Amino acid sequence: MLAKVLSSSIIGIDAYVVEVEVDISQGLPSFSTVGLPEGAVRESKERVKASIKNSGYSFPADRITVNLAPADVKKEGSAFDLPMALGILAATGLVSKGSYTDHLVLGELSLDGMLRPIKGALPTAIMAKEKNLKGIFLPLENALEASVVEGIQVYAVTTLNQLVEALSGLIHLDAFRMDSREIFKPTQEVDLSDVRGQENVKRAMEIAAAGGHNMIMIGPPGAGKTMLAKRLHTILPELSFEEALETSKVYSVMGLMPKGQGLMNVRPFRSPHHTISDAGLIGGGQVPKPGEVSLAHNGVLFLDELPEFKKNVLEVLRQPMEDGQVTISRASSSVTYPANFMLVAAMNPCPCGFLGDPKRECACTHLQIQRYRSKISGPLIDRIDIHMEVPPVHFKDLAVNDGGEASTGVLDRVKTARKFQSERFERTKTHTNSDMTSRQIRKFCQLDSDSSEILEKAMDRFGLSARAHSRILKISRTIADLEGVPDIHVSHVAEAMQYRSLDRRLYR
Numbered sequence: 038m039l040a041k042v043l044s045s046s047i048i049g050i051d052a053y054v055v056e057v058e059v060d061i062s063q064g065l066p067s068f069s070t071v072g073l074p075e076g077a078v079r080e081s082k083e084r085v086k087a088s089i090k091n092s093g094y095s096f097p098a099d100r101i102t103v104n105l106a107p108a109d110v111k112k113e114g115s116a117f118d119l120p121m122a123l124g125i126l127a128a129t130g131l132v133s134k135g136s137y138t139d140h141l142v143l144g145e146l147s148l149d150g151m152l153r154p155i156k157g158a159l160p161t162a163i164m165a166k167e168k169n170l171k172g173i174f175l176p177l178e179n180a181l182e183a184s185v186v187e188g189i190q191v192y193a194v195t196t197l198n199q200l201v202e203a204l205s206g207l208i209h210l211d212a213f214r215m216d217s218r219e220i221f222k223p224t225q226e227v228d229l230s231d232v233r234g235q236e237n238v239k240r241a242m243e244i245a246a247a248g249g250h251n252m253i254m255i256g257p258p259g260a261g262k263t264m265l266a267k268r269l270h271t272i273l274p275e276l277s278f279e280e281a282l283e284t285s286k287v288y289s290v291m292g293l294m295p296k297g298q299g300l301m302n303v304r305p306f307r308s309p310h311h312t313i314s315d316a317g318l319i320g321g322g323q324v325p326k327p328g329e330v331s332l333a334h335n336g337v338l339f340l341d342e343l344p345e346f347k348k349n350v351l352e353v354l355r356q357p358m359e360d361g362q363v364t365i366s367r368a369s370s371s372v373t374y375p376a377n378f379m380l381v382a383a384m385n386p387c388p389c390g391f392l393g394d395p396k397r398e399c400a401c402t403h404l405q406i407q408r409y410r411s412k413i414s415g416p417l418i419d420r421i422d423i424h425m426e427v428p429p430v431h432f433k434d435l436a437v438n439d440g441g442e443a444s445t446g447v448l449d450r451v452k453t454a455r456k457f458q459s460e461r462f463e464r465t466k467t468h469t470n471s472d473m474t475s476r477q478i479r480k481f482c483q484l485d486s487d488s489s490e491i492l493e494k495a496m497d498r499f500g501l502s503a504r505a506h507s508r509i510l511k512i513s514r515t516i517a518d519l520e521g522v523p524d525i526h527v528s529h530v531a532e533a534m535q536y537r538s539l540d541r542r543l544y545r
Contacts, residue, residue, distance in 0.1 A: 038060070038061040038062070038128040038129065038130075039058065039059070039060050039061075039128060040058075040059045040123075040124045040125075040127035040128040040134055041056055041057070041058050041059075041124070041134075041138075042056075042057045042059070042120040042121075042123050042124045042127070042137065042142050043055075043056060043057070043120075043137075043138070043139075043140065043141050043142065043170070044056075044057050044116065044117055044120040044141060044142055044143055045116075045141055045143060045157075045161045045164060045165075046110075046112050046113070046114065046116070046157075047114075047156070047157040047160060047161075047290050048110070048370070048372055049290075049325070049372035049373060049374060050160055050286045050287055050289075050290050050327065050331075050374060050375070051160055051164070051286075052157060052160040052161040052163070052164035053110075053164065054141075054164070054168060055105055055106065055107075055112060055117070056105075056106040057103065057104075057105060057117060057120040057121060057124050057142075058103070058104040058105075058106060058124070059101065059102075059103050059121065059124030059125055059127070059128050060101070060102045060103075060104075060128070061097050061099050061100070061101050061125070061128045061129065062099060062100050062102070063099060063100065064099065064100035065100065066098045066099060066100070067100050067101065068082040068085075068086065068101045068103075069101070069102055069103070070082060070103045070104075070105070070121075071102065071103070071104050071105070071108065072103075072104050072105030072106060072107075072108040072112060073105070073108060073109065073110060073111045073112060074105060074111075074112050074117075075111055075112060075113035075114075075324070076113075077113060077114055077115050078105070078112050078113060078114070078115075078117055081115065081117055081118045081121060081146075082103075082121075084115075084118050084145075084146045084147070084148060085118055085121045085122045085125070085146060087148040088118070088122060088146040088147065088148055088149065088150040088197055089122055089125065089126070089150075089197070091148060091149045091150055092149075092150035092196070092197045092198050092201075093198070094126060094131065094201075095129075096125075097125065097128075097129055101125065103121055103124070105117065110370075111324070113324055114155065114156060114157075115145035115153075115155065116143040116144060116145060116155040116156070116157070117143075118144060118145050118146035119142055119143060119144030119145070119146060119152065119174070119194075119197070119200070120142040120143065122146060122197055123137065123142055123200065123201075123204075126201060131201065131205075132201055132204050132205060133204065133205065136204040136205070136206075137174070137204055139170055139171045139172075140170060140171055140172045140173060140174055140190075140192075141161065141165050141170060141172075141173040141174070141175075142173075142174045142175075142200075143155055143158075143161065143173070143174070143175045143176075143179075144174070144175055144176045144194065145176070146197060150196050150197040150198060151195065151196055152176040152177070152194055152195055152196060152197070153176060153178075154176050154178035154179050154292075155175065155176060155179060156289065156290055156291065156292040157289055157290045158175055158179035158182045158183045158289055159182050159183060159185065159186070159282075159285050159286055159289040159294075160286050160289060160290060161173065161175075161183065162182075162183035162184075162185070162186040162189055162191065163186050163282075163286075165186075165189050166186055166187075166188050166189045170189070171189075171190055172189060172190030172191065172192055172212065173189060173190070173191055173192065174192045174194050174200060175191070175192075175193070175194065176193070176194060176195070177193040177194065177195050179193075180192075180193035180213040181213070181215060181297070181298070181299040182285070182289060182294055182298075182299050182300075183213075184213045184214065184215040184299060185215065185282070185285070185299045185300055190212040191212060191213045192210050192211075192212055192213065193213045194210075215299055227267060227268050227271060228268065228271060228443055228444045229242075229268045229271060229272060229441070229442065229443065229444040229447060230439075230441055230442065230443045230444070231264070231268065232261055232264055232265055232268065232441075233261075233430060233434045233435050233437065233441075234261075234430045234431065234434030234435070235260075235261055235265065235427065235428075235430065235434075236441065237425070238254065238261075238265055238425055238427050239265070239441065239442075239447075241423050241425040241536060242265060242269055242272065243272060243447050243450065243451065243519070244423065244512060244515050244516060244519065244536075245269070245379065245381075245422070245423050246269060246272045246273050246379075246447075246451045247450070247451045247454035247455065247470075247515050247518060247519050248422075248454070248458070248469055248470035248471050248511065248512065248514070248515030248518070249379060249468070249469030249470065249471040249472065250379070250422035250423050250470075250471045250508075250511070250512060250515065251358065251379060251380040251381070251420065251421045251422050251423070251471070252379075252380070252381050252382070252421065252422065252423040252424075252425065253343070253381075253382040253383070253384065253418075253421045253423070253424050253425070253539070254266070254381075254382070254383045254384075254425050254426075254427045255383075255384055255385070255386055255424070255425070255426050255427065255538070255539070256383075256385070256386070256426060256427030256428060256429070257385060257386070257390045257391055257394050257397075257427075257429055258385065258390045259429070259430075260427040260428065260429050260430060261427065261430060262341075262383035262427050263339075263341055263383060265427075266308075266337075266339045266341070266381045266383060267306065267308075267339070268444065269306075269337055269379075269381060270303065270304050270306050270336065270337055271444035271448070272444050272447045272448045272451055273304050273336075273337075273379075273448075273451070274448070274451060274452050274455055275303075275304075276301065276302070276303070276304055276335060278300075280335045281300045281301055281302065282300065283334060283335060283375055284301045284304075284305060284334050284335045284336070285299075285300045285301045287327050287331050287332060287334055287374065287375065288301060288305075288332070290326075290327065291326065291327060291332070293332070304335055304336035304337065305332060305333050305334070305335070305336030305337070306333075306336055306337045306339065307329050307332050307333040307336070307337070307338050307339065307378075308339040308340075308341060309329045309338075309340070311340075311341070311342050311345040311346045313329065313346070313350060314350065315347075315349055315350045315353045316328065317329065318330060318350055318353065318354070319353045319354070319357065319363055319365075320363050320365050320374055321365050325365040325367065325370075325372050327374045328363070328374075330354070330357050330363060330374075330376040330378060331363060331374040331375060331376050333376075333378040333379075334374075334375045334376055334377055334378060335377060335378070336378060336379070337378065337379045337381055338378045338379070338380050338381070339381045339382070339383075340380070340381075340382045340383070341382075341383050342383065342384065342385075343382040343383065343384040343413060344384055344385075344409055344410070344412040344413055345412075346412075348412055348414070351412075351413065351414070351417055352414065352417065354380070354417065354420075355416060355417060355420060357376040357378075358380060358420045359420065360376075361375070361376060361377035361472070362374065362375055362376050362377070363376045380421065382421065384413070387399055387401045387405070387406045387409055388401050388405055388406070388409050389401050392406065394429060396429070418539050419502055419504045419505055419508075420504070421539075422471060422508045422511065422512055422536070423512065423536040424536055424537055424538040424539040425536060425538070426538050450519055451519075453518075453519075453521065454515065454518040454519045455469070457518045457521075458470055458518060461481060462477075465477075470511045470512075470514045470515045470518070471511055471515075473511055473514075475507070478507055478510055478511065481514060482510040482511070482513065482514050482525060483524075483525070484510075484513075484525055484530065485524075485525075485526075485527075487527045488513075488525060488526065488527045488529075488530045491527060491530055491531060491534075492506070492509065492530055492534070495509075495534050499537075501537070505537060508537070509530065509533045509534055509537065510525075510533075512532075512533035512536060513525045513529040513530045513532075513533040514529075516529040516532055516533060517529050
């Protein structure tokens with residue numbers, strides 16, 4: 038007696054078909070699973086056996102062999118519980134074998150036959166559509182997420198009994214419905230106007246948001262660095278449907294999709310603690326998983342107290358900041374995760390935080406300051422476009438009721454600048470000015486003689502690197518886009534050079 042059920046597993050953030058083959062033959066009662074199952078898959082036999090019995094069905098007292106094909110790829114997770122149970126019941130003749138052959142089946146079983154949610158429902162549904170399968174059976178909690186994909190029938194199941202009765206024709210199971218274009222956009226709980234003063238920093242944030250530039254803020258404790266960073270996403274354009282789908286795939290495979298949402302509806306804001314490991318930040322592990330840089334895909338990665346992070350952890354950021362993706366290689370496989378994020382970092386100017394403060398004296402020695410700053414390498418600083426000094430907030434700024442322009446006004450200008458970039462980079466892989474290649478910089482960032490002269494003097498005086506030169510040109514292009522002008526002027530270059538303060542002060 039043989040039965041085959043189609044299921045799926047995840048590699049990276051993409052799903053692939055797994056054929057669950059169940060064979061029941063005569064012999065001493067046993068239950069073995071082959072096909073490189075990981076721990077949770079090997080343990081599934083106990084859950085499957087108990088759920089079948091507690092659902093009112095007879096569990097065969099024979100030799101049961103379950104093969105997960107392809108057999109040369111490791112399988113992990115608890116999503117194979119339901120297809121295993123269905124395969125056993127089909128092999129015993131309780132379920133017609135032709136009723137599910139063109140559908141995927143996934144779900145974790147509890148001991149009483151109830152279904153629990155799984156990870157990776159969204160990429161599984163995408164794969165099912167690509168394979169031209171008719172539908173997918175999965176737990177009710179995952180139905181909203183999977184139904185985002187148009188052109189695939191999603192059937193929400195709550196118990197093993199319900200699935201068996203639906204496949205046997207005893208009950209009718211309607212497909213789960215959701216309009217994938219109706220993404221709920223929640224009201225922002227924070228606003229840029231909450232921050233008093235710091236108009237220069239807000240201007241730098243507007244430029245960063247408009248061009249997708251990385252940014253670092255340097256200032257004393259209490260100046261508002263964290264408060265400003267947490268409001269950056271309020272001036273970023275809404276996620277497009279394609280961006281929401283990419284981001285949601287990462288959250289789906291991690292099981293972090295917000296409850297009651299089919300898609301991520303706002304740009305992610307990730308703020309890991311400085312004790313994070315390099316694998317936690319970049320991704321990895323014995324079984325590779327996405328890290329914080331991938332969870333921040335199409336959003337913001339905020340690193341507060343930047344020098345407190347371990348140096349080896351910070352250095353792994355250099356490659357994804359350039360490439361927009363992370364490749365995790367192991368002896369058996371290699372997976373690639375998306376990591377196109379805006380890096381926003383904050384740090385004090387010295388260990389005590391008051392270097393350069395006109396009202397509080399710095400208590401740090403020169404050696405302590407140098408050791409503190411050396412935790413951040415020059416190559417990493419070079420990859421951060423905007424360096425912004427955040428001064429202490431004056432009482433007169435705190436006393437006023439008006440915090441300045443609201444996020445909506447800034448967002449309108451950011452959207453306009455992004456529209457110029459979208460037209461400029463049409464039919465290319467570049468989306469924002471920060472992503473421009475060397476060839477695109479030469480084409481779209483041409484300078485007149487006055488602008489070229491001022492930039493040349495700055496490079497000679499401060500010894501700026503070629504990468505810093507490119508960053509200044511990209512920022513200049515973004516400032517011009519915010520003003521709605523086609524050419525880069527001297528004022529744009531002069532302002533862009535002001536945002537390279539670490540080149541002028543901390544590392545000179």
